[in-house]
Amino acid sequence: METRDLGPTGHESTIATFGAIALNWLEQEGANQMVELVLDRGVNHFDVAPTYGDAERKLGPKLRQHREEIYLGCKTQERDYDGARRKLERSLDRLGVDHIDLYQVHGLEYEEELEEITGDDGALAAFRDAKEEGLIGDIGLTSHGNPQLILDAMDRIDDLATVMFPLNPVVAAKDDDDHDYEAVLERADEAGIGTLGIKAFAKGSWPPTEELPEADRPYANWYEPVDTPDEIRERFDFAASQGLSTVVSPGDPKLVAMVLDAATRYDGMAESAQRSLVEEARHDDSPVPEQLHH
Amino acid sequence: MDVPRTVTTALEDRPIEGAVCLEAGAGVGNATAGLLANGAARVYAVTDDRTHAETTLERVRSPTDDDGNDDSRRARNRLAVLEADLRALPLPDDAVEVITAHGLFNVVPPADLDAIAGELTRVAAPGCHLLVDDYEPLPDEAAVRDLFALENAAAQLADGAPMVTFYPAEALGRLFAGYGWTVDRHRMLLDPVPWTASHLEAHAEVVRSRVDALPADSELGAALLERADALVEAIGSESAGEMYSLALRRPE
Structure with missing residues (x-):
């Protein structure tokens, strides 16, 4: 599988990163098999979080067995020093390892949170101390919030090694600033920051619960995913061809093998084919009805 | 203004900034929006369809701000x-520096090609740029071909001319070569072309409108409409064919 530089981390990540939340939906034996499958396909970057149910614990056994083959990303939603430190120690404990390669601020959403994490008593101070102690390698940030907020964060956090954010044709088709994650990608590239793409396989929101109760959804994802091999491949190719360092696999284990297959076969994507997906998404969501043309 | 990437891609290597432009066949204003966004000094958006004229005007107006928005007002002042x-x-000779025909020629019947090419050439200043963005003929296996065939059958019955014709880039290049234009470049805008549910519905709507124009007892009309609705239902959406952008230049 193709690898790309992950910003200043010195790591070359495979173009697919395993989103280990998928393990939460499997029993331990299935989780072990999943990790073996992912490694067999050549993936060298895993991403997990304490908020993903049992995922940390279920990743533990195979992570310890294959520790040297895996670049491990984890994250915390705590914004203050003490909370972040506690969550880091808990993740190390639940994963059963003594080092996390990339520790990320999880799901930054509000300006106030950026104030808090960058403050003297904020989460980033805890991250830096942990880095000094060798508990973590590099510092990253994840967000599906306002792109401008991510840009601000990149400006204000000097030692930021990676950013993780949504990128797919549906998002790319929206021209407004609220969806301008391409600006984030561009700025990260200029600054040499590693980029991880999420939501690459999101098709749209689930139907309202009156129409489709949550318990009847066929996938664990909080959005409705694309789910045929062709669509998965198109979406993977699109995300990878935007220039992301790596594309995170979706949260439902039923989709992972298809994504691994797409990543293994990735060979670039013509710009006219990329535009085709954006144009398709634009029309699905267009305020202008009755268009014969593109 | 939301400008589709087909338009931004076609315009990106053309000198639009400060140019007097003609958008031939305004449609829903896609290319007009792109020309204004790229700094055209003036855009004449020409259409023979009242609804399209209104949509194009509406398009340039900021959705959040009716009159106060400076960008929106400036854009409207540059648009006719x-x-x-x-x-x-209704334009004098040699009047425009850039002409866009974005998705125009597929709705031009073969019999009208010469008249339009001649008229575009007349209003084009020496050195004028012309963009012809359109669809290559669909491959045989494309299911949407049947829908376009029904649309053309209904249009032939009602108007005596087809509704959609997909001209190869090469054919339109040769047409304009006959008027002194030379091909500058050819690039692929969409491959494949996504014919979404809303496109198919819009094409079925054309069948409906043409069938409505037939005598009320037309059995053929009813059959065409029924078949068109069934096709839209069966196809859902399909990605097929290619959309190209052909850039031409009139000698200085």
Whole structure:
């Protein structure tokens, strides 16, 4: 599988990163098999979080067995020093390892949170101390919030090694600033920051619960995913061809093998084919009805 | 203004900034929006369809701000929407520096090609740039071909002319070569072309409108409409064919 530089981390990540939340939906034996499958396909970057149910614990056994083959990303939603430190120690404990390669601020959403994490008593101070102690390698940030907020964060956090954010044709088709994650990608590239793409396989929101109760959804994802091999491949190719360092696999284990297959076969994507997906998404969501043309 | 990437891609290597432009066949204003966004000094958006003229004007107006928005006001001041026939343009000779025909020629019947090419050439200043963005003929296996065939059958019955014709880039290049234009470049805008549910519905709507224009007892009309609705239902959406952008230049 193709690898790309992950910003200043010195790591070359495979173009697919395993989103280990998928393990939460499997029993331990299935989780072990999943990790073996992912490694067999050549993936060298895993991403997990304490908020993903049992995922940390279920990743533990195979992570310890294959520790040297895996670049491990984890994250915390705590914004203050003490909370972040506690969550880091808990993740190390639940994963059963003594080092996390990339520790990320999880799901930054509000300006106030950026104030808090960058403050003297904020989460980033805890991250830096942990880095000094060798508990973590590099510092990253994840967000599906306002792109401008991510840009601000990149400006204000000097030692930021990676950013993780949504990128797919549906998002790319929206021209407004609220969806301008391409600006984030561009700025990260200029600054040499590693980029991880999420939501690459999101098709749209689930139907309202009156129409489709949550318990009847066929996938664990909080959005409705694309789910045929062709669509998965198109979406993977699109995300990878935007220039992301790596594309995170979706949260439902039923989709992972298809994504691994797409990543293994990735060979670039013509710009006219990329535009085709954006144009398709634009029309699905267009305020202008009755268009014969593109 | 939301400008589709087909338009931004076609315009990106053309000198639009400060140019007097003609958008031939305004449609829903896609290319007009792109020309204004790229700094055109003036855009004449020509269409023979009242609804399209209104949509194009509306398009340039900021959705959040009716009059106060400076960008929106400036854009509108640079736009003139003209309701006119492309075979008889209400513009003087040598008047425009850039012409866009974005998704125009597929709705031009073969019999009208010469009249339009001649008129576009007349209003083009020496050195004028012309963009012809359109669809290559669909591959045999594309299911949407049947829908376009029904659309053309209904249009032939009602108007005596087809509704959609997909001209190869090479054919339109040769047409304009006959008027002294030379091909500057050819690039692929969409491959494949996504014919979404809303496109198919819009094409079925054309069948409906043409069938409505037939005598009430037309059995053929009813059959065409039924078949068109069934096709839209069966196809859902399909990605097929290619959309190209052909850039031409008139000698200085």
